[in-house]
Amino acid sequence: MINAIRNSNLVYSFVRDISAMAGALLLVIFIFCALFAPVLAPMDPYDLMTVELSNSLMAPAWMDTGSISFPLGTDDQGRGILSTILFGLRTSLMVGFSVVVISSILGIVFGMIGGYYGGILDAFIMRTADTVFAFSTTLLAILLLGIFQSRNIWTVVFAICIAGWVKYARTIRGSVLEVKENAYVTAAKASGAKDFRILFKHVLPNALPPIFVLMAVDLAVVIMLEATLSFLGVGVPITEPSLGMMIAIGKNYIYAGMWWMVLFPGMTLILLVVAINLFSDWLRDEMNPRLALRS
Amino acid sequence: MVLLAVSFICFLIFRFTGDPVLMLAGKYATQQEREQVRVAYGLDRPFYVQYANFLGNALKGNFGKSYISQVDALDTILERFPATFELALTAIFISLAAGVLLGVVVSIKPNGIVSRIIMAGSLGGISIPTFLMGILWVMLFAVYLEWLPPFGRGETVQIGPWRTGFLTFDGLAHIIMPALTLSGYQLAVILRLTRAGMREVLSEEYIKTAWSKGLSPFTVIVKHALRNVLIPVVTIAGLSFGELIAFSIVTESIFQWPGMGNLLLVSIFETDHPVIVTYIMMAACIILFINIMVDLLYAWLNPKIQYN
Numbered sequence A: 001m002i003n004a005i006r007n008s009n010l011v012y013s014f015v016r017d018i019s020a021m022a023g024a025l026l027l028v029i030f031i032f033c034a035l036f037a038p039v040l041a042p043m044d045p046y047d048l049m050t051v052e053l054s055n056s057l058m059a060p061a062w063m064d065t066g067s068i069s070f071p072l073g074t075d076d077q078g079r080g081i082l083s084t085i086l087f088g089l090r091t092s093l094m095v096g097f098s099v100v101v102i103s104s105i106l107g108i109v110f111g112m113i114g115g116y117y118g119g120i121l122d123a124f125i126m127r128t129a130d131t132v133f134a135f136s137t138t139l140l141a142i143l144l145l146g147i148f149q150s151r152n153i154w155t156v157v158f159a160i161c162i163a164g165w166v167k168y169a170r171t172i173r174g175s176v177l178e179v180k181e182n183a184y185v186t187a188a189k190a191s192g193a194k195d196f197r198i199l200f201k202h203v204l205p206n207a208l209p210p211i212f213v214l215m216a217v218d219l220a221v222v223i224m225l226e227a228t229l230s231f232l233g234v235g236v237p238i239t240e241p242s243l244g245m246m247i248a249i250g251k252n253y254i255y256a257g258m259w260w261m262v263l264f265p266g267m268t269l270i271l272l273v274v275a276i277n278l279f280s281d282w283l284r285d286e287m288n289p290r291l292a293l294r295s
Numbered sequence B: 001m002v003l004l005a006v007s008f009i010c011f012l013i014f015r016f017t018g019d020p021v022l023m024l025a026g027k028y029a030t031q032q033e034r035e036q037v038r039v040a041y042g043l044d045r046p047f048y049v050q051y052a053n054f055l056g057n058a059l060k061g062n063f064g065k066s067y068i069s070q071v072d073a074l075d076t077i078l079e080r081f082p083a084t085f086e087l088a089l090t091a092i093f094i095s096l097a098a099g100v101l102l103g104v105v106v107s108i109k110p111n112g113i114v115s116r117i118i119m120a121g122s123l124g125g126i127s128i129p130t131f132l133m134g135i136l137w138v139m140l141f142a143v144y145l146e147w148l149p150p151f152g153r154g155e156t157v158q159i160g161p162w163r164t165g166f167l168t169f170d171g172l173a174h175i176i177m178p179a180l181t182l183s184g185y186q187l188a189v190i191l192r193l194t195r196a197g198m199r200e201v202l203s204e205e206y207i208k209t210a211w212s213k214g215l216s217p218f219t220v221i222v223k224h225a226l227r228n229v230l231i232p233v234v235t236i237a238g239l240s241f242g243e244l245i246a247f248s249i250v251t252e253s254i255f256q257w258p259g260m261g262n263l264l265l266v267s268i269f270e271t272d273h274p275v276i277v278t279y280i281m282m283a284a285c286i287i288l289f290i291n292i293m294v295d296l297l298y299a300w301l302n303p304k305i306q307y308n
Helices: A002-016 A018-035 A081-117 A118-136 A137-147 A153-180 A183-190 A196-206 A208-232 A242-250 A258-288 A287-293 B004-018 B020-026 B029-038 B049-060 B073-108 B115-127 B129-143 B169-202 B205-212 B217-239 B241-254 B261-268 B272-299
Strands: B158-159 B162-164
Touching: A002 A018, A002 A258, A018 A081, A018 A258, A018 B020, A018 B073, A081 A118, A081 A196, A081 A208, A081 A258, A118 A137, A137 A153, A137 A208, A137 B073, A153 A196, A153 A208, A153 B115, A153 B158, A196 A208, A208 A242, A208 A258, A208 B129, A208 B241, A242 A258, A242 B129, A242 B162, A258 B115, A258 B129, A258 B241, A258 B261, A287 B162, B020 B115, B020 B158, B073 B115, B073 B162, B073 B169, B073 B205, B073 B217, B073 B261, B073 B272, B115 B169, B129 B169, B129 B241, B169 B217, B217 B241, B217 B272, B241 B272, B261 B272
Parallel strands: none
Antiparallel strands: B158 B162
């Protein structure tokens, strides 16, 4: 019952917030494009049968040297920019969602164990977390990927998760420490509930809201990080489509005036991140009671 | 303690990812040649002996020689240090000065047209990844307007061991775009922190008292409000130093800046382990040092906190 009211409040404020709606709509469109990339894209940019070198470096369709079969032009290998963007979105979103899910689970588990049991285990986990945090996610991911010899999408996900679980662990640990003191946890303990049951049934649900906010914010950060890593050449391999890599390739041609190889994937990336940020801004305001009281 | 852990992890990585012998001797070396290389680099000894050697040498500042250039790895990196340091310093200066200033402006008139433009800009600063921002700067200022040089460090002056780009016009022109790029993200973060802090502080009782005493707006805002806001801002700026190092790698790669970050990327592509490990150890030292400094600064700024 209480949950239902809460939810309807959420829906109500969501419908009233235009920027949150716009962000969510844009995000849904991007996800749709990524899911149906093979159908929507004019060509498969990584199918060697359809890529022709003679089509390379073509301008967008509305310019003199453009062609209608490549609406946004082509890159140096003759791949259509539009098609590569659509396939690149898949990589971005796949890495983004996988990292957010995996690192939040890792963070929740470590944070709960640390917060609930305390002691040496807690100290060890938190010191590790401090160290990882001091290095920063970006730096750690670059260094880890620099060391791995073989790279694919999953090594990128792995590296970002190793570097990224810390914020979740800290947040959840804080909540657990707070929730742990409540009478209902003591009651559950007194009635003989197992630690596992207490953690997942009583502690976790009350510690989750800030985690959702963090996940939404993190999604944008991870997508930017993947693009950055691919741009640097330590991200997904050249055989996979990626917005970051498209921009890295296009960078070599900006002095020749071929702006479309950078600008289109760049704009896509920015729009995607802005969409997620608009949505997560709303979510944060909604789930943070301190802010809600003030406004 | 942390350094020891980092060094151990570095060593593990160094030892177990790929076979350095294969790298050093080349793919077509005979078995005998490989053995020679193994012995020459001490790679035939047991694991713990290797680690002890590595640690002992590291304490003496000897991280081994670059596999590629055969030059001392620490020297190679230290030679690149001034370039990165000058870039980072300029970027920190820009992001602190502009971030705090704009944050104060926005918090004074939250609904004015200027504030709205600044806030929209800061959303952009957070939503545009550093590397893309850098390329967009290049496209605008170097390719279309042709005002600024697109890459390199320009003319430099050698003062003792330090090679500086601050003393020539050419060097200064070269540092503008990289520094702007590197400062972008932190600027947006500092702006938002300052704004949030100011909004909170400006509604406090003591600020109302200050206003009602008839103090000038400058005194109230800068002396009474900003002081309290700066503590968390400086802390966050200091603690995100690792991020700054990470983005310096990105920035240096875009602008072909001859710094440590660029060296790291080249070493990664050449699997030059000694240089990578030295870089990691050095980054760890710098980050640790900054963290300690921030802690001390924090205690100094806020006498309420005491370390026993």
